[in-house]
Amino acid sequence: MKVRVTNIQRFSLQDGPGIRTTVFLKGCSICCPWCANPENIKYEIQGEFGYDIELDELEKEILKDEKFYKSGGGVTFSGGEPLLQFDKLEPLLKRLKQQNINICIETALFVPTSLLEIALKYVDEFIVDIKILDNSEAKKVLNGDIELYYKNIKKLFEQKHNITFRIPVTKEYTLQEHNKKRILDLLEKYKPQQVEIFKLHRLAESKYKTLKKNLIEFKEVTYDDMENFLKEIKNVKINAKICKI
Amino acid sequence: MNKIIELINKIINKSEKLSNFTVIVYKYNRKYRNMTKTILFALKGIFKFYMPSTKLSKGMQIRKIFQKLKIKRNSDRFIYYLDPLKILNIKNFEIENTTIDYEIGLEKSLEEMQKENENMKDGEYKENQKQLLLGIEELIEKEKKIAPNEQVANNLENIKNKKADGFQEALQRILFYNQIVWQTGHHLNGLGRLDKILDKYYKKDIKENKITKEEARSLINEFMKLLHENFWFKSNALLGDTGQVIILGGKEPNGEYFCNDLTYMFIEETEKLQLPDPKVLLRVAKNMPRELMETSVKCIKTGIGCPLFSNDEVVIPQLINFGYDEKDAYSYVTAACWEPLITGKSFDQNNMKTIVFLKPFTEMLNKENLEEIKNQEQLMEKYKTYLEKYIDEFFAELDARKFETDPVMSLFIPHCNQVEIDVTEGGAIYNNYGATSVSLANTVNSIININKFVFQDKKYTLSELNELRKNNFENNENIQLKDQGIRYGKDDDKVLEITNMITKWVDEMLENKTNRIGGKLKFGLSAPSYIDESKDFEASLDGRKKGDAFIVHISSDITSNPYTELIQFASKIDYSGNRFNGNVIDFMVTPSFMENNFEKFTDFLILSIDVGFFQMQMNVVSSETLIKAKEHPEEFPNLIVRVWGFSAYFNDLPEEYKNVLIERALKNEGKSY
Numbered sequence: 001m002k003v004r005v006t007n008i009q010r011f012s013l014q015d016g017p018g019i020r021t022t023v024f025l026k027g028c029s030i031c032c033p034w035c036a037n038p039e040n041i042k043y044e045i046q047g048e049f050g051y052d053i054e055l056d057e058l059e060k061e062i063l064k065d066e067k068f069y070k071s072g073g074g075v076t077f078s079g080g081e082p083l084l085q086f087d088k089l090e091p092l093l094k095r096l097k098q099q100n101i102n103i104c105i106e107t108a109l110f111v112p113t114s115l116l117e118i119a120l121k122y123v124d125e126f127i128v129d130i131k132i133l134d135n136s137e138a139k140k141v142l143n144g145d146i147e148l149y150y151k152n153i154k155k156l157f158e159q160k161h162n163i164t165f166r167i168p169v170t171k172e173y174t175l176q177e178h179n180k181k182r183i184l185d186l187l188e189k190y191k192p193q194q195v196e197i198f199k200l201h202r203l204a205e206s207k208y209k210t211l212k213k214n215l216i217e218f219k220e221v222t223y224d225d226m227e228n229f230l231k232e233i234k235n236v237k238i239n240a241k242i243c244k245i
Numbered sequence: 246m247n248k249i250i251e252l253i254n255k256i257i258n259k260s261e262k263l264s265n266f267t268v269i270v271y272k273y274n275r276k277y278r279n280m281t282k283t284i285l286f287a288l289k290g291i292f293k294f295y296m297p298s299t300k301l302s303k304g305m306q307i308r309k310i311f312q313k314l315k316i317k318r319n320s321d322r323f324i325y326y327l328d329p330l331k332i333l334n335i336k337n338f339e340i341e342n343t344t345i346d347y348e349i350g351l352e353k354s355l356e357e358m359q360k361e362n363e364n365m366k367d368g369e370y371k372e373n374q375k376q377l378l379l380g381i382e383e384l385i386e387k388e389k390k391i392a393p394n395e396q397v398a399n400n401l402e403n404i405k406n407k408k409a410d411g412f413q414e415a416l417q418r419i420l421f422y423n424q425i426v427w428q429t430g431h432h433l434n435g436l437g438r439l440d441k442i443l444d445k446y447y448k449k450d451i452k453e454n455k456i457t458k459e460e461a462r463s464l465i466n467e468f469m470k471l472l473h474e475n476f477w478f479k480s481n482a483l484l485g486d487t488g489q490v491i492i493l494g495g496k497e498p499n500g501e502y503f504c505n506d507l508t509y510m511f512i513e514e515t516e517k518l519q520l521p522d523p524k525v526l527l528r529v530a531k532n533m534p535r536e537l538m539e540t541s542v543k544c545i546k547t548g549i550g551c552p553l554f555s556n557d558e559v560v561i562p563q564l565i566n567f568g569y570d571e572k573d574a575y576s577y578v579t580a581a582c583w584e585p586l587i588t589g590k591s592f593d594q595n596n597m598k599t600i601v602f603l604k605p606f607t608e609m610l611n612k613e614n615l616e617e618i619k620n621q622e623q624l625m626e627k628y629k630t631y632l633e634k635y636i637d638e639f640f641a642e643l644d645a646r647k648f649e650t651d652p653v654m655s656l657f658i659p660h661c662n663q664v665e666i667d668v669t670e671g672g673a674i675y676n677n678y679g680a681t682s683v684s685l686a687n688t689v690n691s692i693i694n695i696n697k698f699v700f701q702d703k704k705y706t707l708s709e710l711n712e713l714r715k716n717n718f719e720n721n722e723n724i725q726l727k728d729q730g731i732r733y734g735k736d737d738d739k740v741l742e743i744t745n746m747i748t749k750w751v752d753e754m755l756e757n758k759t760n761r762i763g764g765k766l767k768f769g770l771s772a773p774s775y776i777d778e779s780k781d782f783e784a785s786l787d788g789r790k791k792g793d794a795f796i797v798h799i800s801s802d803i804t805s806n807p808y809t810e811l812i813q814f815a816s817k818i819d820y821s822g823n824r825f826n827g828n829v830i831d832f833m834v835t836p837s838f839m840e841n842n843f844e845k846f847t848d849f850l851i852l853s854i855d856v857g858f859f860q861m862q863m864n865v866v867s868s869e870t871l872i873k874a875k876e877h878p879e880e881f882p883n884l885i886v887r888v889w890g891f892s893a894y895f896n897d898l899p900e901e902y903k904n905v906l907i908e909r910a911l912k913n914e915g916k917s918y
């Protein structure tokens with residue numbers, strides 16, 4: 001069995017607890033205008049971006065840094081939307097679990113719930129994005145079905161507790177009052193273990209060029225904007241921090 | 246004008262005194278960084294310059310030097326002074342890159358040493374030692390006269406007839422003998438396991454309320470400052486290359502990890518002082534306290550380039566396996582940079598010359614009929630024959646070296662005094678030679694490329710590829726010799742197989758070779774000469790162009806190679822046999838990365854010990870800072886970087902060293918020039 005990846009990044013320190021190996025799976029169910037991994041949106045192989053790897057091979061790669069996982073680390077499946085390939089990945093997830101490898105995913109949760117159910121069997125740490133929560137805006141900007149997202153969130157929190165939310169901060173979307181309110185309501189309702197907010201960056205610009213796409217300019221988010229937002233989150237009694245990339 | 250210079254050169258070459266003086270003037274020029282000042286100094290200095298006649302016995306020459314020394318007071322708590330204008334005339338190789346056993350100086354009074362000397366049989370050895378000891382006695386008297394207070398005077402007086410007692414006194418005694426080692430023409434002098442050596446003096450003083458912890462710290466601070474003071478004089482090839490390394494921590498034979506208050510203090514004072522030298526090396530082990538690693542990371546984070554880590558879990562078994570006594574192996578220090586050394590028992594000259602792996606490889610490419618080489622096996626066989634010839638000549642050259650008789654070094658090796666044989670003539674217990682090595686990475690990458698482009702893909706014949714190389718790849722930059730997925734520094738079976746195969750050959754080639762005094766030749770995979778040796782070196786098939794630097798120590802030229810990958814790679818290199826003569830991983834880290842990931846980075850270092858690296862050092866600096874500092878040196882007077890085994894001011898480095906660092910920093914950050 002094979003899965004499609006763009007990169008396997010060892011010594012990842014930003015994608016979950018401890019020292020990790022992050023596997024970037026290709027293909028996404030939505031399309032964020034600020035996406036930092038534009039090469040992972042389409043499932044199709046695009047020139048230098050993407051290759052198929054046998055699960056055995058992937059397992060070997062993941063286990064290479066096993067000794068460093070004692071730091072509380074493990075493997076993180078990111079993307080794209082990693083859940084999209086979780087049916088194919090399941091045999092490997094099972095084997096990793098047997099070997100006590102900590103498994104984390106970074107997901108936007110815009111996926112059929114059946115895929116999330118696979119993850120619930122194996123995944124230890126969930127990092128879930130909060131992007132745009134307004135129904136029509138989510139459809140328009142992300143091409144995502146927000147009802148599906150809410151349904152998955154509910155399902156997830158019924159079974160798991162160690163969940164981190166990640167919020168990309170934009171003036172255009174996140175910080176819009178109506179959206180912010182929805183975010184704060186969501187946080188208050190589910191009380192995640194942790195929230196990380198981060199500013200957008202333009203590190204992927206050269207990838208956009210290679211893909212012959214344009215990376216949109218967003219309004220400058222200031223230090224104060226970030227601090228204020230952080231305060232508002234903390235006000236609903238959630239453990240939150242600003243994440244530096 | 247040229248004629249005049251020629252004439253001056255002629256006179257200088259004729260007169261040994263003048264040519265030796267010129268070396269000193271050159272060093273002063275490094276100090277002043279100002280030609281006029283240097284010339285003015287030279288005009289005055291020539292009258293103070295003294296070099297005893299080599300017709301005198303070595304011991305007498307040293308004694309004469311001590312008699313002529315002009316000692317100045319430069320501290321309220323210690324006397325430590327070097328007089329660059331009084332030097333020995335050294336015609337052969339001088340012992341260097343070593344550390345004397347300071348414990349001997351602390352435990353034995355001069356009187357005891359003199360008594361031992363009286364009981365020796367008459368002869369050159371006894372006479373040299375006798376004069377040396379008399380010289381030391383006279384030097385003590387001289388220094389006592391300028392002592393700033395009674396305590397310092399007593400500390401000096403006690404050298405004559407007492408063991409050291411007390412922390413400050415012990416430090417003074419180390420400085421005293423260290424001064425003697427430098428003053429007698431030795432270069433690259435380490436300081437040994439100071440936390441361990443000083444442990445009992447410190448504890449006793451604390452217990453008896455003679456000093457507080459803070460006073461001890463302040464003494465250490467001053468001690469380090471004094472050692473640094475003459476670094477322009479002490480430096481070897483490059484400013485900062487003094488070999489003044491302080492060894493800290495370490496695994497004990499019973500498996501416990503040794504460290505104490507002093508271990509922390511030395512690291513913390515290094516962080517505070519922000520001087521490129523003396524530098525600290527921390528011997529690490531699996532069961533070391535996390536707090537000590539955190540203290541080290543805090544220090545490294547400042548960019549000072551140390552502590553360097555030496556992994557006892559890997560180093561000690563290799564030392565024992567090679568033949569060092571177990572107890573000795575556990576007490577190892579290192580020669581100036583990384584090369585493990587047993588003090589008090591060794592003549593071991595660990596840093597004599599550099600094996601350039603690419604030399605025999607390039608010779609093969611230039612001389613062989615390359616069409617006859619059909620596969621990797623044949624290629625490796627051919628290389629082996631060239632390498633063998635190279636190693637034979639290499640060894641013969643080292644074995645032919647003549648060393649200066651060395652009463653000072655012999656004094657600190659009890660075995661020399663027992664058998665009454667000078668250290669350079671086999672008086673020590675261990676008599677090994679050591680080599681460093683460079684360009685193994687470039688050679689391995691060349692082999693991988695040949696394999697891929699010639700034998701596998703058949704894109705070129707080997708001679709075609711070699712022609713491109715000879716043309717320095719002009720107009721063929723697109724053949725992507727540097728872009729192959731597998732390369733030195735990748736945790737890949739194939740890369741490791743080639744790497745270990747080549748070093749194993751050398752190990753076997755050296756197996757039956759012994760030097761004139763019964764020692765072996767050891768080697769390691771790190772070397773200072775990645776720039777010097779590569780300057781005029783032809784292009785190589787790893788994609789390196791003519792004159793470009795070789796790959797540094799155990800590192801990778803892959804863009805953004807993950808640190809864990811490099812550590813795993815280095816940990817799978819075979820260091821057994823005689824392959825343990827310093828094997829340091831070297832990588833770049835940006836300050837912000839370390840700052841943002843302090844805890845995880847500490848975890849990473851601790852876990853790396855178990856993975857099994859040999860030694861490790863890093864440069865914490867961003868490409869941005871380096872580029873700015875290169876353009877505007879005046880804005881970065883205190884920027885310190887790690888160079889090979891030492892740290893130096895960035896501004897003091899020759900341009901090519903700056904460029905290599907910038908290029909490596911960019912690669913680490915995933916950027917290009």
Ligand code: SF4
Pocket residue numbers: 028029030031032034035036037038040041079080081108
């Ligand atoms: S969910 Fe992630 S990968 Fe998918 S488009 Fe959005 S940012 Fe990109």
